[in-house]
Each structure stands twice: as structure tokens, then as C-alpha cells.
Amino acid sequence: MKRIGILTSGGDAPGMNAAIRALVLTASQHQLEVIGFSHGYNGIFNREYRQLTPIDVMHIIQLGGTILKSARCAALQQEDGPQTAAEILHELQIDALIVIGGDGSFRGCMALSQYYQGQLVGLPGTIDNDVDGTDYTIGFATAVETSLNAIDKIRDTADAFERTFLIEVMGRHTGYLALAAGIAGAAEQIICPEYGAIDLADLAQDIKKYQQDFGRGSYIIVMAETMYPAGATALAQELSKLSATECRAVVLGHLQRGGSPVSSDRILATKLAAYALEQLLAGRAHLMMAGEQAGHLGLYPLATTGEKHKKADPYLLAWQQRTLQQ
């Protein structure tokens, strides 16, 4: 193995730069050349790439986003896309490709594997944490901190005005982010797919009961995106009517993707990237993703990273429900 390609794909996540840095430094220890493709898989199709050496990754560990840029790639989804991408990788003499992204990006790897002769390895990078084979994905911890920071600030104004706030967080079809930020922010209510569909009347009743029991006060609802198709603002208006309280909506949105990665994301990214590369050199990592489960590094089949076997913390989910019923 002489030359490896790396790329960041899908929603960017804080810590992707830490992973890029660790890949380049580890590759350098093993005299491997690293080619960084820009804008996700598009960089392969557009032949947009550059060599990455240790000097290129100096002082990037603290940066949010990704120095390689990210994107979702329509070209790879075309019928002849995977074959074209594989031909370009062969032409560039890329012996292995390491993809930092979520399960959608790994599906791209699987498609590519039908034509590409080199090795394909994944590193889990997404704020959603919705990837099997690792307890935490790179970027999740930072996104939780960012959301929490916003929730704490909203709590101040919510307390001052004794208002209800509905705060929408990202997470795609899972509630990892909503549950973690909601628990840490002492949200009175968490709405996420793990609890099932929203029962509006029930929710309004909970707000009213809270006010009867504790007097007027702030009431924070953290809601995972996709839970109310009409959007958080429409739901807040509904709740204002049904609960006869003043309910405001805040959509945190892409704010949660940015910012300097927290230490745990930098460390996780460094560890997974170094491990993935070493396993690749040992010939064990083809079509695998590097992950950490219960404190142990391991490899997990790329093909099954999107099966959603991992679940949001059942203990915390149940505890939050019980506190609501008091």
C-alpha cells in the first residue's frame, strides 16, 4: 500500500478535522502518501484533490467544519456513478479510500466496492450519532454541548417571562441529540422518535398540570426534528392555543453542526482514525468501519452500520417519562 485517499462526506461534524489530522500523521509514520478529495465523493468525479502532508494538518484539530469540505454526491447515485468513481480511483492509483461520514456515506462505499479494487474503510462522523458499531460518532458530543449552551440561555429568558419554549434540535430520524441535550438541560419534556408520535392534547395537558403543580414557570420542550412535519413554529402556535400559555419556538438547526470540537470528539476522532489506518495496513479493515464500543476499539461491517440496532439510552428515556408522570 502506497497511496490512500480520504474524504469527508454528508453533514459535516466537529472533529472531522481531528480525524483528517490523525490519518495524515499516522500515514506519515508508515510512509504512506495521502490524497485528500474535496467536497465529499464529488472530489473523485471532479478530480478535485490534493496531497496532504503533516504540515497541511498543523493546527486544524480545533477547527469546526472540515478542511476538505463536505457534500452529498448525486453523481455517485447515478447508475454508472460507482463504476466511474472506481475507474478514477484506479487511474489515480489510490490503494485505499477512507470515508469520514454517516451511514449514507457508507452506502456510497458499498456501491463503490462493486467496482473498486482497493480497500474501503469508514470513520463515523455525524452529529446524529445514528451509526451502529460505535457508541458515539465523531461530532455528537460537541453538538450536544452546543445545543445545551443554547438551551441554558433560552432557560434564562423562559424563566424571566414564565414562558413555554419548544426547542427543535437535529438528529434526523433518531433522538440521541434530543435526549442528551434535553436531559442535560433539564427539559420538562422531550419529544423524540423513541417515544412515538406526539399526542397534542396530552402534551398540552402536561403543560397545564405542571403549572397547576408548580405555579407559572418556564417549561422547556426539546423536540427532535421530523417529529412535527409542519415545523416547530406551527406546533408552538398549536400548543399556545391548547394549553392557554405563551409558547415560543426556537429551531437550533445548523448551529449544532459548527464550532470547535470538544475534547472528547477530538480524542475519539484521533483514536478511530489512527486505529482505522493501522487496521487497514494489517489487512483487516476492508469494508469495515472503525468504532468504539464499551471502551473497546473495533471494526464493524460498513454494510450494517445503518441498520439502527443501537438505541438511545433506555434508562434515561424511562427516567424522563417517570418524572413527567409525577
Ligand code: F6P
Ligand atoms: O446528518 C446531519 C444533519 O445535520 C441532520 O441532523 C440533519 O437532518 C441534516 O444533516 C441536515 O442536512 P442539510 O445540511 O443538508 O440540510
